[in-house]
Amino acid sequence: MANKYISVIVIAYNRRKYLLQAVRSALQQTLPKDLYEVIVVKNFRDETIDRRLEEWGVANIYSDDTSQGGKIREALEVARGEVISVLEDDDEFLPEKLAGVYAAFKSGADYYHNGFVFINERGEVLAKRGLS
Amino acid sequence: MQGLIHGALGNSSAISVRKFTLEKIELKNCELSLDAFMLTAGLLSARIIIDDPRHLTVFRVHSQHLGFDRSSFEVTQANALKIYPRILSDATYLMSIVRGSPYERVIKYYTFLSQKLSWLALPERPQLGDPELDSLRPSDVLEWVASLPYHRHHLRFIAIELLAPVLPKAFKRVLVEFEFKLSARRVLE
Numbered sequence: 001m002a003n004k005y006i007s008v009i010v011i012a013y014n015r016r017k018y019l020l021q022a023v024r025s026a027l028q029q030t031l032p033k034d035l036y037e038v039i040v041v042k043n044f045r046d047e048t049i050d051r052r053l054e055e056w057g058v059a060n061i062y063s064d065d066t067s068q069g070g071k072i073r074e075a076l077e078v079a080r081g082e083v084i085s086v087l088e089d090d091d092e093f094l095p096e097k098l099a100g101v102y103a104a105f106k107s108g109a110d111y112y113h114n115g116f117v118f119i120n121e122r123g124e125v126l127a128k129r130g131l132s
Numbered sequence: 133m134q135g136l137i138h139g140a141l142g143n144s145s146a147i148s149v150r151k152f153t154l155e156k157i158e159l160k161n162c163e164l165s166l167d168a169f170m171l172t173a174g175l176l177s178a179r180i181i182i183d184d185p186r187h188l189t190v191f192r193v194h195s196q197h198l199g200f201d202r203s204s205f206e207v208t209q210a211n212a213l214k215i216y217p218r219i220l221s222d223a224t225y226l227m228s229i230v231r232g233s234p235y236e237r238v239i240k241y242y243t244f245l246s247q248k249l250s251w252l253a254l255p256e257r258p259q260l261g262d263p264e265l266d267s268l269r270p271s272d273v274l275e276w277v278a279s280l281p282y283h284r285h286h287l288r289f290i291a292i293e294l295l296a297p298v299l300p301k302a303f304k305r306v307l308v309e310f311e312f313k314l315s316a317r318r319v320l321e
Binding site for chain 2 (some may be wrong): 006007011018025066067068069070072073076079081082083084085086087088090091092093094096099100101104105107108109110111112113114115116117118119120121126128129
């Protein structure tokens with residue numbers, strides 16, 4: 001299997017509600033698919049979610065580790081990317097996110113942070129951090 | 133630098149690092165503060181840091197998010213009692229790995245001292261059994277003063293941050309409740 005440049009690690013603990021939205025946002029990137037992979041680590045099994053992740057070709061790891069670090073550590077064992085981007089189950093990436101990460105690390109970055117938008121449960125924008 | 137750190141803490145979904153930087157730290161010590169761990173690990177290893185101002189991540193604020201459920205003062209306090217001991221445990225480990233680095237002071241303020249002060253401000257908090265965490269020490273005040281350049285809070289919050297931990301419980305509750313009302317939207321600033 002080809003090496004990927006970026007591994008997106010999606011972590012979930014108990015929450016199911018937004019997980020598929022989060023994963024879908026990571027899959028709908030402008031960056032070519034062969035440059036990144038998506039790995040989900042969660043502490044539950046859910047027939048609907050697990051079937052969808054399989055259809056999407058997303059690595060799906062079950063972990064009963066209650067700590068965030070423990071879940072990341074388990075994902076790192078299978079991650080093929082040189083760069084790690086974390087995505088919490090209730091957040092989303094916008095389509096240009098991984099292209100930004102790729103460009104930054106290809107230009108020599110070791111640490112990358114981007115601006116973000118706060119939304120509420122109805123998807124309404126509450127505030128922004130970073131430049132518009 | 134403080135802008136970068138202020139932005140990064142609270143949102144690990146906006147951070148990316150090289151894999152080897154995460155492999156160099158003990159992730160098993162990270163209970164809740166993944167953002168602080170990624171930030172610290174990245175800064176300790178990074179030669180080039182990029183702060184991309186573009187809005188590329190969506191951060192959802194919702195009622196199942198303990199840190200953002202501000203439906204009432206009581207709920208906020210109950211959630212704080214659950215999460216602060218774990219955050220302080222995370223922060224204690226991070227302090228051990230940043231010691232002596234160029235980022236020690238700023239990381240110490242954001243990941244440890246500000247969390248400790250918030251913990252000490254809780255009117256009904258239990259003792260953790262660690263003298264370093266259970267009381268305000270002179271070294272905390274000196275460190276707080278030394279880190280003034282990194283503070284991004286408004287002046288009213290700075291005063292409350294340092295004052296609340298040393299007040300008697302009844303006054304503490306009044307002040308912290310006042311701060312809660314005053315800062316209903318602070319989390320979004």
